[in-house]
Amino acid sequence: MNMFAYIILSALCSLPQTTEKAAPPAKSVIEIWVWGGPSQLETFDPKPNAPAEYNNKYKAIPTNVSGIEISEMLPNLAKHADKYSIIRTMTHRHNGHETASYLMQTGREPGSGRVFPAIGALVAFYKGMDYKGDLPPYVILTKPKGRFAEEGFLGEKFKPLVTGGNPNAARFSVDGITPPGGLSQADISMQFEALDKFDNFRKYNQIPALSLFDAAGKEAFRKMNGTAAKVFDLSQESDEIRNRYGRNEFGQACLTARRLVEAGVPYITINAQGWDSHKKHFETMKKKTAEMDQALAALLEDLAQKNLLDSTIVWWSGEFGRTPKIQWEAPWNGGRNHYAKCFSALIAGGGFKGGKVIGVSDSVAGTVVSRPVAPQDLLGSILERCGIDPDSEFPAFTGVKEPLLPKESKEGRLREIYPENIKCGGEK
């Protein structure tokens, strides 16, 4: 609405004034990065009526929102459709993993000569200004996504902490936060005492580089013994909760993500690998979707129960989807290839409305019929819900005089699922 229209409208509606306040911005984001490209047909855009060479006779099941059906591979998520909205018409033109990932992470076409920051680094940058926790503002569980999905020209400081380790192991060992396995508390105290005694350079503290070294050491020691390490101690959760998320790497990573949200970390990525199902697609999907379905459903339920869902955005997407037609010929033997023309994503929480479907794909989930969603529309919506204006310029120190994201597409950001403004009625 432009300013002029707004003035006229507000003049016309001189009703008993209920002031409207925008819903508060989200505090944290959990990104489930489905690296490799998940099939839209076996997840959120099933086509039970398509020929078998497309759906391999997989069915759709109803959800707890009437009119919305998802793949039978996701029975748990079907019980929570009121909590999320499905985007069935994500679309772009890059069918290579790295170019597509760069686009889905930064909203930018590759090849501009600059490495733009990924959305995680952007949120970490802006939200990080108020964030005072011991952990970095951008944490990736558990493996790095590669430089095309990181801090770009924002620089070093916004590089994510990549945990490494296995959250499903008896002790989730996080490189740089928790001490390596096999050491007792006594060993650890002893080695720090020894470091004090043996490091001769401590007495040259007036040399500038060494005084920084000393300060960095003190800060590191404080962080190591502060709250940071406890966040990764999953033994503090009950068995019931741990089992609900699923006793596998992905499930426990989702549980860790919830703990990170509780610790105030603004941006968390779960790098869910292994979705590049060129061969034996259906075997892969059965295993992967079972873990994903259980963990994601548990995460949404858990966040809702803890009253965290309204302030936490959860989004799920790969860099692209997969070819609708199944390749039965050798060497694929039942595989699906990379496919960016039309694929699905999921968004929940942080004020976004649940129980909605955005966009319509054709009868085989192969082309967009209506309401295409460009990568910058999805990313822009997330930024906007975090209280960050996607059209504002990059911070001055970067020297990049461009908006955070390219201009939204004609159909635009996902305003149809933005929260209604909160009415604070009656005060005049």
Place this chain on the structure above:
Amino acid sequence: MLSVKQIFICAVILTGIPLFSQNIYLKSKKTEIISQFDKLLAELWLDENISPANEASDCVMVRRLYIDLAGRVPTPAEALSYIGDKNKDKQSELVKKLLNTEEHAMFMTMRYGDELRIKSEFPINLWPNAAFLYTRTIFEALKNNMPYDKFAACMILSDGSNFRNGYANFFRAVPQKNAENAADAAAKFLLGKPLNELSYWQRKKFLNTFEGIRFKSTREWKEEIVYFTGNDTRQTLLNDIVKEKDFSLNAVKRTWRWIFGSDNVHPEITDFLADRFRSNKYDIRDLLYTICTSAAYRSGSICDGDYQKNAQMGAVYPMRRLDAEVLADSIAQITNMPVTYSSVIPEPFSYYKGRAAALPDGSITDKFLLIFGRPSRDSGAADERKSIITAEQRLYLFNSSALNNQLNNILRKKIKKEKDKLTALYLLFYSRKPTAAERKTFHEMGKKVKSWKLLNRMPWVLLNSGEFLFQH
């Protein structure tokens, strides 16, 4: 007959100097003034009323030379052979020896690669085999000690396929394929300044020269041909630039930065070296030899007075954290556990096992190199390399499981058969033996916590100490 040791003890008693008051990092005398360059330094110090650091001790010097010229700490054998050498010219001889190794050429290739943005894909879409060839081409030139003016000409005058002529990637490894980017790359390499910092006339000259640059693809995937249309005036530009003082000065400042960590240095120092560089036919190795045998280089890293100012005047060797690649390679050498680096950009993924300093492509990396500020090679600017030490880095060194696995290999395998394990560890990490005081500390603490337990954690202790993590 009295042994040497007894004589020493007698001397100590007679002169009243307490035992081990001597600093193990410094000699007891000021740095010796030997060459013409040293005399210039000494005069500067006198003028500015600076008291220079004492000369660095042997164990410091051998470590320093291997780190600066070979990109890793010396092995115990290399360290002991230098420390035990009675030859008074051993410092300059080791410099000469190291400058002639392939390892040195490889390490310098890494330094040039940072500046020339040698990396595949993001953000400049160079294909990995072009990055590999470019690296290899520079390595060959440095190995043969190609004069610097000729080296620059190879870049500036290059054309043809970027898969066949490595130098042609000089124009390919830029953000955008156009005259402005080519001119900018040339200005940065030749004069150390981006195009927009040149004078109006000079900028115009550069832009005009590269106006005719063109690129075309071939039937080979991602191969590109660099060629020039119209009147090619690159040779004229090059002839003019080589005559300029800034051409030599830029090479000198770059080299000074590689050795001392910063090019914030008194102009008389760099002017002297630039003159010498020019009159010695742009001999890169001679320049390094002059720097690394100078009084500035032989100075210790500990001094009284204003440290920053002393560093600027070449009166102290400035302490700084080891570079990411040097640190990684040194740890791999000390532990006998080489690391595998990888690139997921583009498919098919690349894997590379070996020296971090030898990685032919900036996209091939690992978590360690990322944390310790290896340059991203996006812009090629010197400040892409981060040499400060952060809390995150110290946390990683304290706690990394990967590092812990490497460290465990030392006692379990590498020095399993050594009798004196404490000495073996000190030689591996510090390139020196432990002092009597350090042995005493070890025994005293060992009594309290059991010495085998303490010994087990000593690799961690030495790794995390300033003496290991800093170039000094």
